[in-house]
Amino acid sequence: MENIPVDNSGQIDRRQALKWIGAAAAAAAIFPHASAQDKLPRPAAPVDKRIGWDPVLNKNYVPGDLWPLTLTPKQRKAAASLTDLILPPDNPGDKLPSQLGVQEFIDEWISSPYDETSKDRPVITEGLDWLDAEAQRRFQKDFADLAEPQKCAIADDICGKTAVKRSSSPPRTSSAASVISPPAGTTPRRKVGKMSATWATSRPSTSTDRRLRP
């Protein structure tokens, strides 16, 4: 079997697409006062809700077909808004990520019965909760209802500017902190800048960290 590694294989660095949202969740560790508020229990999917050993292949699946989705309406709204900020349309009239249902894909991912994806669940849910809390704190509105410059202000903070303040903090051991570890085997990338310093210095060594290693 020829399994050539190419950069767009579905198996390689699957966390890449969620990395930015992961960075959002990292801020939950940076702003501990805004930690997760409506934590959901991890869904316990019955065996028959898994993909199975002989699924019908020539059929189009949509999120929710196999296992129930678990984001709250509020989290989903924040996720939709965030994906539209991450991937703005090239031309007026182009479909937005939220219109393509990217938030439902994220929901499918974190709600799945597979450890490889559901380990991202706290990253996403706590991050989304933090987004709304931070938006309320700064602008008295939910994230999705902010004007674009306000969304950008928060996003810019997440992308590095604020992190520098905490980069020399002592290692944290909460589960929220573990999300600021980079995925195993990846190198912090240049744009992360200050954030990579956080990754490098405050990687927790507690049992929560092991979750990130396959």
Add this chain to the structure above:
Amino acid sequence: MAIITEKELQSTYDVIVVGSGAGGGQSAYTLTMNGVKVLMLEAGRNYDPVTETPMFQSRADAPLRGMSTREKPFGFHDATVDGGWEVPGEPYTQASTDPKQRFDWWRSRMLGGRTNHWGRISLRNGPYDFKPYSRDGLGFDWPLSYDDVAPYYDKVEMLVGVYGSNEGLENTPDSPNGTLLPPPKARAGELYVKKHVAKFGIPVIPIHRAILSTRQDHVNFPARLHPNNPKAQKIIAKAMQERAACFWATDCGRGCSIKANYQSTTVHLPPAHATGNLDILCNAHAREVTVGTDGKANGVIYIDKVTGQERAVKGRAVILAASSGETARILLNSKSNRFPNGLANGSGLVGKYIMDTVGAGLGGSVPAFENLPVHNEEGAGTHVYIPWWLYKDASKLGFARGYHIEFGTGRRMPGLGTGGASPGYGKSYKEEVRQKYGAGIGFAGRGEMIPNENSFCELDPTVKDKWGIPVLRFHWKWSEHETKQAAHMEATFAMMIDAIGGKARNPQADGSKAIDTGGRIIHEVGGAIMGADAKKSVTNQWNQCWEVPNVLLNDGSAFCSNADKNPTLTIMALAWRATDHLIEEMRKGNL
């Protein structure tokens, strides 16, 4: 594929073929085209690529964007049914807990077996590859030569349809004119590599792949395949016309509903079935070969997986082509007073000398590939490859034998991780994704492993599968020949990535860390090696078990070496050759 039910079984068959993949498919094809009545037993379910292949689903149409999961390790759309690294209810075990001594075993439980998803790379073994011991004193010589097999390579290439070119390179055989189909053009990235590695003496040439780049010559091929057999010619001419040429847009690993690539279920079994000489029984898991008072095999006991009942069928000869591991398992489980250690195991070599391919990989990013104008880079996997080029340096390398290199470049169907942009958002983030989309390169080495005493399988003394059949326990150890080869691969890949101005990700200097786990390349061969001496091998050059000449091993189990060339084409060529010999022996009344 029309299959039969147990009620329709005949009381006896000329030949029972166990397994429906490359070896079983070729055996059944050759037998039935020559009027031999065949029963094929397949442990998995019936499978129809024409109606089941997800030709036009995108990754977004699959759960979790088609990512690798326990049940679908090669991704959701991979054409593997009820299998992968695990088969539910059918475990195998490891003799050691050391991860370096693991052997991972890929199985599928479906008609056509692993031919439904394989990479279709179809390289001939060269003359050296059949006489490795004579060249360097390691491993075993085959009891046959390239010239013995060449006519069967010609026939298999014509039958299944293989594209490629003749380059006249050392130990990289050419095919007779008109046998190969034209190869697809090299992609931009492939040409770029070719240009920049030429200074190292590294050749980049079209790969050979079992895919129809054009439709087959259904006018001339049938007579070349089946001289003096008008019925067979007519059947295969019709079957060839039912196959379309590739349109270069879908992933071969999903299978092919238009029959443009080779899989047993679209190429071997339909014409075999059209002869009227083939019965196929699915969900029939062979447990053991039965032996008569004359010491010859006379049938097979199988488990009907639907009812869980044990059943027996009778035949004048038995061909095992259940995959190397499964074939060894069946032999070891076929114990009788006459064969207390398993069938055809007087030499004690059943299960011994199992081999995989040496695999190591390295990826990198290549600025020269960034922001290329958008153009069609679809196709069939890699269009070129690098055959082993250092035959003259054998004494200087520190390891025996060699490897070929496959590599992937360009934009493919996007998936998670496409582009590999830095964390960020907005317009600049999108631009970075577009810039990096298709600017990666991945090299994979595929090299020869020397058979060794420490790599073998045996029956686990306690563990049984859900049908009560003892399972295989694997022992595995790479020798320094393999680990040093893997280190050489890594250094070569890093050198090539550097030569194209790219940045390699993580070259691994330690070969024992670079090398893939045993079995991971899914080129499992050996376990019942052929040889010239009945005391030192399990079969003769005709895949016939020395002790039970009416049992043939027509999968990779009889391989006594595993050249860097991917084994499937050779499995088919040897199966055809062995089956021709079986037919001749049956006609002469020798069996």
